[in-house]
Amino acid sequence: MQADFLYDAAEDGAGCQLGVTVLADRAHIRGELRDDAEAAGFRILHSCSLEEYARGAITALGDVVLIDCAEDSAQSMAMLARLDMRAGKAGAQMVVSTTMGALDAVFGCFSFSAPQILVDPCRSERVIAIGRVLAHVPNLRLRELGEEDRLMLLRLTEQVGRIAERLEKLPAGQRAGGGAFRFESPSQGWHAEGDEYTIAPAQSQRPRLPEASFIRRIIRQRQARARFFDGELFADPAWDILLDLSAARAERCQVSVTSLCIAAGVPATTALRWISQMVDAGLLMRVSDPHDRRRAYIALADASADAMARYFAEVGADGSVPVLA
Known part of the structure; x- marks a missing residue:
């Protein structure tokens, strides 16, 4: 997919052209990222592999950092963790592409910078991600997005992504790679402890989640429609x-990011966008692995668990009658 348009230089509020750091181990992807960033109006500050960047002298990051990391080697993960901290402190926007096999390790490296993470993306998806960066550069932001705006932007991005993916398939038949939320105050009914979630005794008047087997049956029913x-x-x-x-x-087990992406029933990159939005909205929370700080899990926030329990109670889902939710 070739860039069809060249844009004016991307500038901050002071009129300075925004710089981009391109770090990609795969040379052909590094070249595509560099070309697409230049076409979008950015100035290239660095363009090299993660290993080369790690060996070089410490320099300032660009306003935007584009990373491609296909393997979860210890050296690469350590470099990503350092970049995450630096980008978080500097306010740099990050776009990180990776593979499904390396997703859990890569996701666990980012705690401060809130990057866009793309999984096995095609070029059109990376171009769209670069475009979305402009909405988050502080000096270019025209107004704060409300939760409804964020949800609308997310759905629009999905639609544009699907269109771009289909268009990319047409010429040469190439394979494309693959909130208005409100809740009551969080309950204090449970807390994370070790490798499992410990559920404290709930008050009698508060509904509890149905048995896990019942919820899994609903999930299978939903999947059967396909x-x-x-x-x-x-x-x-x-x-x-x-x-x-x-x-x-309900099973008191932890869920990895990769597993949750599969459960979402949409492409992994799309699932990650939803997970990110739901974390930002307070629906979900990130849980660090106490035994391996490089890993992170996703769990329901207390308020979300309470809302789901009340939902099941409202529709009469006590586990005795199958309900197609």
Whole structure:
């Protein structure tokens, strides 16, 4: 996919052209990222592999950092963790592409910079991610986005991504790689402890989540629809994520990012966008692995677990009658 348009230089509020740091171990992707960033109006500050950047002298990061990391080697993960801290302190915007196999390790490296993480993206998805960066550069921001704006932007990005993916397939038949939320105050009914979630005795008047087997049956019922109809007709990643995490909470087990992306029933990059939005909205929370700080899990926030329990109680889902949620 070739860039069809050249844009004016991307500048900050002072009229300075924004700089970009390109770090990619795969040379062909590094070249594409560099070309696309220049086409979007950015000035290239650095363009090299992660290893080369780690060996060089410490220099200032660009306003935007584009990274491609396909393998979860210890050296690469250490470099990503350092870049995350530096970008978080400097306010740099990051776009990180990786593979499904390395996703959990890569995701665990980022705690401060809130990057866009793309999984096995095609070039069009990376171009869209670069475009989305402009909405987050502080000096270019025209107004703060409300939760409804964020949700609308997320859905629009999904639609544009699907269109771009299909257009990219047409010429040469190439394979494309693959909130208005309000809740009551969080309950104090549970806390994370070790490798499992410990549920404290709930007050009698507060509903509790159904048995995990019941929620899993609902999930299987939802998935069965794709055998008879186009799965895109029923794509509802937010609800599938909430159901999967509800079942995991009832089972008192932890859920990896990779597992949750699969449960969402949409491409991993799309699932990651939803997970990020739901974390920002307070629906989900990131849980660090106490035994390995490089790993992180995703869990329901207390308020979300309470809301899901009240939802199941409202629809009469006590586990005795199957309900197609």
